[in-house]
Amino acid sequence: MTPHPIERYRPLLGDEAFARIEAVAERARNEFEGRAIWHVSSTARGGGVAEILHALLRQRILVLDGAMGTMIQRHKLTEADFRGERFRNHPKDLRGNSDILVLTRPDVIGAIHREYLEAGADIITTNTFGGGSIVLAEYGLQDQVLEINEAAARLSRKAVDIYSRADRPRFVAGNMGPTTKSLTITGGIIFDEMIDVYHGWSKGLMAGGVDLLILETQNDTRTIKAALIGIEQTFEEAGARVLVQANLRAAGRAGRTEVREQRHHVWTVRAGRIARFEWFNSREEALAAFDSG
Numbered sequence: 001m002t003p004h005p006i007e008r009y010r011p012l013l014g015d016e017a018f019a020r021i022e023a024v025a026e027r028a029r030n031e032f033e034g035r036a037i038w039h040v041s042s043t044a045r046g047g048g049v050a051e052i053l054h055a056l057l058r059q060r061i062l063v064l065d066g067a068m069g070t071m072i073q074r075h076k077l078t079e080a081d082f083r084g085e086r087f088r089n090h091p092k093d094l095r096g097n098s099d100i101l102v103l104t105r106p107d108v109i110g111a112i113h114r115e116y117l118e119a120g121a122d123i124i125t126t127n128t129f130g131g132g133s134i135v136l137a138e139y140g141l142q143d144q145v146l147e148i149n150e151a152a153a154r155l156s157r158k159a160v161d162i163y164s165r166a167d168r169p170r171f172v173a174g175n176m177g178p179t180t181k182s183l184t185i186t187g188g189i190i191f192d193e194m195i196d197v198y199h200g201w202s203k204g205l206m207a208g209g210v211d212l213l214i215l216e217t218q219n220d221t222r223t224i225k226a227a228l229i230g231i232e233q234t235f236e237e238a239g240a241r242v243l244v245q246a247n248l249r250a251a252g253r254a255g256r257t258e259v260r261e262q263r264h265h266v267w268t269v270r271a272g273r274i275a276r277f278e279w280f281n282s283r284e285e286a287l288a289a290f291d292s293g
Helices: 007-014 015-031 048-059 069-073 077-083 098-104 106-119 131-136 142-163 192-206 222-236 285-290
Strands: 123-125 171-176 210-219 243-248 266-271 272-278
Touching: 015 222, 048 210, 048 243, 069 098, 069 106, 077 098, 077 266, 098 106, 098 142, 106 142, 123 142, 123 210, 131 142, 142 192, 171 222, 192 210, 192 222, 192 243, 210 222, 222 243
Parallel strands: 123 171, 171 210, 210 243
Antiparallel strands: 266 272
């Protein structure tokens, strides 16, 4: 019997930590419906894909992998690679804007997606961590938001469709980072503007065919609220909705994310809105809360 790909994390986690994850996963298989656990913070129940994901999560751990930054760096791309022919005369430097590579070096991004799928990932993420208008505007690319995100989603979709089988479906998660501005921490943007940022961002990803959306590495609950509203607008326009996952780290007193002050959370999102949100001081407390129901 072929080991599940999660087994490759056992040496990194250690047997004791791995056993705890397996125990939580076993409980999740039996009681996942409408629940959220320490590292799983879905969901806005959608159509067929959402039902498949729920069913699979009741059976086993799903591996979500696909971080792009270090993988892109391995290719040692130059400014010319980032520009491509289309942006050869662009007035701003583009090196460092990884999102544009879905247009200028789709071969590189597609190859990275395939590496993750070959390694056993069930869910891969789009190359769009900085794909909102705030970050893209720093490179003079704010007018390409929809195009970049749709292209990124289609690129991921193409790879996933090649590797998916009836007995082993694969999925695409549309990745949306925290941007370089925050409603609470940095300022410089108002609530309605932040809604528009995530509306345009999610609109492109949905057009490209993602199976779920991830608000990745967020550090401000007000920004998450604006993002959820923007995403809900996209759902209403599209006449369809997908799962939504949010990953949050709490900011410290100085306005930066500090591990020593990080509080862990368990929450559920339904219909694009926060339905349950709880803070805990440690992973152990979060897991204990899940165990106690």
